[in-house]
Amino acid sequence: MIKGIVDRFEKDIVVVEIKNGDDTQDFPRSIFPKDIEVGHVVYIDGDKVRIDREETENLEREIKELMDDVWED
Structure with missing residues:
Protein backbone atom coordinates (compact mmCIF):
# COMPACT_ATOMS: atom_id res chain seq x y z
CA MET A 1 0.00 0.00 0.00
CA ILE A 2 1.26 3.44 -0.94
CA LYS A 3 0.51 6.55 1.13
CA GLY A 4 0.78 9.92 -0.55
CA THR A 24 6.34 11.35 -6.99
CA GLN A 25 4.54 8.59 -8.78
CA ASP A 26 2.02 8.74 -11.63
CA PHE A 27 -1.28 6.84 -11.48
CA PRO A 28 -4.17 6.62 -13.93
CA ARG A 29 -6.93 9.04 -12.98
CA SER A 30 -9.48 6.29 -13.63
CA ILE A 31 -8.61 4.51 -10.35
CA PHE A 32 -9.32 7.60 -8.23
CA PRO A 33 -12.69 8.68 -6.83
CA LYS A 34 -14.40 11.37 -8.92
CA ASP A 35 -14.09 13.94 -6.10
CA ILE A 36 -10.29 13.68 -5.80
CA GLU A 37 -8.52 17.04 -5.32
CA VAL A 38 -4.99 18.35 -5.06
CA GLY A 39 -3.86 18.04 -1.44
CA HIS A 40 -5.89 14.96 -0.59
CA VAL A 41 -4.06 12.34 1.45
CA VAL A 42 -4.58 8.99 -0.28
CA TYR A 43 -3.84 5.32 0.23
CA ILE A 44 -3.30 3.39 -2.99
CA ASP A 45 -3.48 -0.39 -3.04
CA GLY A 46 -3.26 -1.70 -6.59
CA ASP A 47 -6.22 -0.19 -8.41
CA LYS A 48 -8.05 0.83 -5.23
CA VAL A 49 -7.67 4.36 -3.85
CA ARG A 50 -9.00 5.60 -0.53
CA ILE A 51 -9.04 9.28 0.45
CA ASP A 52 -8.16 9.82 4.11
CA ARG A 53 -10.37 12.82 4.74
CA GLU A 54 -9.46 13.15 8.42
CA GLU A 55 -5.73 13.22 7.71
CA THR A 56 -6.32 15.63 4.82
CA GLU A 57 -8.15 18.01 7.18
CA ASN A 58 -5.36 17.70 9.75
CA LEU A 59 -2.74 18.47 7.11
CA GLU A 60 -4.71 21.47 5.83
CA ARG A 61 -5.07 22.79 9.39
CA GLU A 62 -1.33 22.33 10.05
CA ILE A 63 -0.41 24.18 6.84
CA LYS A 64 -2.81 27.01 7.67
CA GLU A 65 -1.29 27.39 11.14
CA LEU A 66 2.21 27.51 9.68
CA MET A 67 1.14 30.11 7.14
CA ASP A 68 -0.56 32.18 9.84
CA ASP A 69 2.69 32.13 11.85
CA VAL A 70 4.72 33.22 8.81
CA TRP A 71 2.38 36.06 7.85
CA GLU A 72 1.61 37.21 11.38
CA ASP A 73 2.16 40.97 11.89
Missing part, protein backbone atom coordinates in the same frame (compact mmCIF):
# COMPACT_ATOMS: atom_id res chain seq x y z
CA ILE A 5 -0.61 13.35 -1.23
CA VAL A 6 -2.17 14.32 -4.56
CA ASP A 7 0.25 16.84 -6.08
CA ARG A 8 -1.32 17.62 -9.44
CA PHE A 9 -3.25 16.38 -12.44
CA GLU A 10 -1.75 15.94 -15.91
CA LYS A 11 -4.39 14.96 -18.48
CA ASP A 12 -5.50 11.45 -17.41
CA ILE A 13 -2.74 11.09 -14.81
CA VAL A 14 -2.74 11.89 -11.10
CA VAL A 15 0.73 12.74 -9.76
CA VAL A 16 1.07 11.67 -6.14
CA GLU A 17 3.83 12.82 -3.78
CA ILE A 18 4.89 9.74 -1.91
CA LYS A 19 4.98 9.80 1.89
CA ASN A 20 8.65 10.75 2.25
CA GLY A 21 8.13 13.86 0.10
CA ASP A 22 11.13 13.14 -2.11
CA ASP A 23 9.43 11.15 -4.84
